[in-house]
Amino acid sequence: MTWTRDLSMLFATLFGFWVLLNGSLAADVLLVGLITALIITLLFRNSLAVVSELRMTPRALMTTLGYVFFFARELVKSNLNLARIVLSPALPLNPGIVKVRTRLKSRMGRLLLANSITLTPGTLTVDIDGEWLYIHWVTVDSADIEVATAAIVSGFEEYLEVMYG
Amino acid sequence: MIKRAIALLLLLAVGALFASLLAGYVPDSELNQTARYYAERTAGDIGAANIVTAIVVTYRGLDTLGEVTVLFITAAIVGLVLAQGQPALPHTPRQLRPPVGELLTTGSRMLTPLILLLGVYVFVNGHLTPGGGFQGGAIIASGMLLLLLADPLKHFSHQLISVLESLSGLLFVGIGVLGVLFASGFLDNRLLPIGNLGELFSAGVIPVIYSLIGLKVGAEFSSMLANLSEIDKTDKTEET
Amino acid sequence: MAEFFVSESLIYLAAILIGLAFLLALFRFLKGPSTADRVVAFDVLTIIGITAIALLALLEGRGIYLDVALVYALLSFLGVIVIARYLERGL
Amino acid sequence: MMASLLSVIGGVLLVAGAAFLLLGGLGLVRMPDVFNRIQAGTKATTLGTLLSLAGIACLQPAWTLKLALIGLFILFTNPLSSQVLARAAHRAGADKSPLTAVDLLAKDQLADDPKGDRA
Amino acid sequence: MISLAQMAMATGFILILIGFYGALTQRNLLRMIVAFSIADAGVNIVIVAIGHMRGRTAPIIDAAVPVADAVARVIDPVPQALVLTAIVIGVGVTALMLAYALKLHERKRTLDIARFTELKW
Amino acid sequence: MMSMSPLITGITVLLCVTMLGAAVVAIRAKAMPIAILAAGLVSLVASILFLVLASPDVAMTEAAIGSGLTTFLFFFVLARIRAAGHDDAEMDADSPDGGKNDGVRT
Known part of the structure; x- marks a missing residue:
């Protein structure tokens, strides 16, 4: 049953993307979009959409909303942090690559986690190997795995775990 | 050294020519006769909002047919040149190559369908937006490239690509011939009603022709990329 | 008319800032030192280019220019990935 | 009145976005090594572009959909390409700044294959 | 000015x-091929610049440029159509040159043009 | 929409200077990937210039084909030549150690 859900999710994503692109709900646009999305869905059956592994429970949807706000706040915070570093004449850096672990199993969830980490204060995902993430950190507080995980990953993981599992 | 001096001398001559051209250039303030005709008549005659598209597909449609043919020949020659002669280069064994990485794999599986859809959007809306078959074809080829990068063992189905290419080429010419039979000339777009300006189903057969061009160009560029990348036929037989 | 003037001068200011950002990234592109540095600069230049295109669309009042920005966004991504795979010898 | 207020907000957002882009450029020039440059580049340009697009959407409300689409696309692709590039730079053995405190990735890779010729 | x-x-x-x-x-x-592609870009810019007219906009009719104003507001579309063709053919030519370069390198194990002396007179 | 012609002129000057600089880098760079990247930058900036010259069709074509596909083709070919174990592609034909001090050991 899961593959029908995946396919319909992919189809819905593609169709939504098409409508957004065209910015119109005219009958001809919808018709062409329907055909195109159907063909691409059938050609790329094993592809993923952003929402394909998202749990469709009300709680997950609420968490998604919370995640978006949390992410936006973190993004602004990270830029202010960056501004502080770049604009100060001394360039207060203590860079290094640390290792953290994640509990997320779903691929989409891990991708979103890595992307979120890259866009949040002072961290950049360099590599991912199973459950281990290697993070470049501009100001390394501690190279210890547990401490780094608590500082970098757990904020997003709480949301993403509910959303994707 | 003497070669460099000759090159500089030649460049100096060409540069002087360019400078005189530039000095004598007077910008037009009015459209010339041809451009005026196109600007005035496109909306009424062709029904396409994008005048450049109208020129490329209908007014000078025969040139575009030639262009697509040239591109086809180029792709074929690239394939032929690379396939003939000695066996291919000794490749870096796959085991020594770094693996693709989970992030890129997941990301490409998520993005490839969207990129293909963007390509389709670009060529279907060729008569309304700055897009068109060539741009859309290039975007589709880029999507295939992403697929190829993320999963180097994945083979392009050369057969599917060549079938798609020939089929869209045939249909392109077929629509042109139908224009002779049922409208007023080869590649005439008034085979279908020209509709209202600015709608998706307007400008007669222009969206259809541009979609066919897009598919054909996308297939050609994809096969060019597949031929020039390392993942070619000889490699595959080694793998399997 | 006063508000119009305000937003117009704000657009001017934004364009000048974007130009400065472009110059800084260009400096990094020209200076290097390594290929990876130049690729980063290339990426940043492309993304500044997207903003510049959106700004041009605003200045000219033509919404259709935004399609070009969409293609640009796609290209910046693909170009960086191709070069990255080249650098790690995975191409 | 409403429209003019919106246009002023749009202008301010646009300038803020441009300022973040400038910050990204500055970070690109000032940071000492590739990884820090990627950090500065990707964060500042993502937020800067998003803010600029939002500002333009305020100035021209009819374009909101397409601008939102461009923003979404950038939000997904930009960090992804940065990560791929960072990984490639690390594998290719890019010079790290002397300030670098720890590099657990290099350590783990050395442990994986002792000859250390992965790059 | x-x-x-x-x-x-x-x-x-x-x-x-x-x-x-x-x-x-x-x-x-x-x-050499890189240099050719730069010259290619230069030619395209020159042709497009010939078609440009001060104070006019792109030859696409939409809400910003209604049909009635088209003649007074748009620039010359013909050079643009030409350049569109030129760019596409340009990449075809580049791909062809690259394929030949690759084949030549396969034969001689070098890219130095001075080593290809078979046809030198 | 507004009287923005000084701004547009400034943008054009910036774009033209960038293109010339990138073209010189493309001709003179020691390492081959940098030359290709610089040529890609020329195309990319050219496509913004096309947009300034009111030709969005050409701008999109140049962005997708001139800057995108051409660069990809170059890198594919470069990777194949490098895979043949011959580092000729990396350096200048007439300077034996060109491209060696490149930071990233490609």
Whole structure:
């Protein structure tokens, strides 16, 4: 049953993307979009959409909303942090690559986690190997795995775990 | 050294020519006769909002047919040149190559369908937006490239690509011939009603022709990329 | 008319800032030192280019220019990935 | 009145976005090594572009959909390409700044294959 | 006052010259192809600049440019159609050159143009 | 929409200077990937210039084909030549150690 859900999710994503692109709900646009999305869905059956592994429970949807706000706040915070570093004449850096672990199993969830980490204060995902993430950190507080995980990953993981599992 | 001096001398001559051209250039303030005709008549005659598209597909449609043919020949020659002669280069064994990485794999599986859809959007809306078959074809080829990068063992189905290419080429010419039979000339777009300006189903057969061009160009560029990348036929037989 | 003037001068200011950002990234592109540095600069230049295109669309009042920005966004991504795979010898 | 207020907000957002882009450029020039440059580049340009697009959407409300689409696309692709590039730079053995405190990735890779010729 | 078109045209001409200089003086085949592609871009810029007219906009009819104003507001579309073709053919030619360069390198294990002496007279 | 012609002129000057600089880098760079990247930058900036010259069709074509596909083709070919174990592609034909001090050991 899961593959029908995946396919319909992919189809819905593609169709939504098409409508957004065209910015119109005219009958001809919808018709062409329907055909195109159907063909691409059938050609790329094993592809993923952003929402394909998202749990469709009300709680997950609420968490998604919370995640978006949390992410936006973190993004602004990270830029202010960056501004502080770049604009100060001394360039207060203590860079290094640390290792953290994640509990997320779903691929989409891990991708979103890595992307979120890259866009949040002072961290950049360099590599991912199973459950281990290697993070470049501009100001390394501690190279210890547990401490780094608590500082970098757990904020997003709480949301993403509910959303994707 | 003497070669460099000759090159500089030649460049100096060409540069002087360019400078005189530039000095004598007077910008037009009015459209010339041809451009005026196109600007005035496109909306009424062709029904396409994008005048450049109208020129490329209908007014000078025969040139575009030639262009697509040239591109086809180029792709074929690239394939032929690379396939003939000695066996291919000794490749870096796959085991020594770094693996693709989970992030890129997941990301490409998520993005490839969207990129293909963007390509389709670009060529279907060729008569309304700055897009068109060539741009859309290039975007589709880029999507295939992403697929190829993320999963180097994945083979392009050369057969599917060549079938798609020939089929869209045939249909392109077929629509042109139908224009002779049922409208007023080869590649005439008034085979279908020209509709209202600015709608998706307007400008007669222009969206259809541009979609066919897009598919054909996308297939050609994809096969060019597949031929020039390392993942070619000889490699595959080694793998399997 | 006063508000119009305000937003117009704000657009001017934004364009000048974007130009400065472009110059800084260009400096990094020209200076290097390594290929990876130049690729980063290339990426940043492309993304500044997207903003510049959106700004041009605003200045000219033509919404259709935004399609070009969409293609640009796609290209910046693909170009960086191709070069990255080249650098790690995975191409 | 409403429209003019919106246009002023749009202008301010646009300038803020441009300022973040400038910050990204500055970070690109000032940071000492590739990884820090990627950090500065990707964060500042993502937020800067998003803010600029939002500002333009305020100035021209009819374009909101397409601008939102461009923003979404950038939000997904930009960090992804940065990560791929960072990984490639690390594998290719890019010079790290002397300030670098720890590099657990290099350590783990050395442990994986002792000859250390992965790059 | 120099117009946009003249500025762009001058840049295009200089790009053509830079590209030709590179193509004539480089000895590495790939570098010659890079130089050719720069000259290609220069030619395209020159042709588009010829079609540009001050104060006019793109030849696409939409809400911003209604049909009635088209003649007074749009620029010359013909050079754009030409350049569209030229760019597509340009990448085809580049791909062809690259394929030959690859094949030549396979034969001789070098990209140095001076080593290819079979047809030298 | 507004009287923005000085701004547009400034943008054009910036774009033209960038293109010339990138073209010179493309001709003179020691390492081959940098030359290709610089040529890609020329195309990319050219496509913004096309947009300034009111030709969005050409701008999109140049962005997708001139800057995108051409660069990809170059890198594919470069990777194949490098895979043949011959580092000729990396350096200048007439300077034996060109491209060696490149930071990233490609």
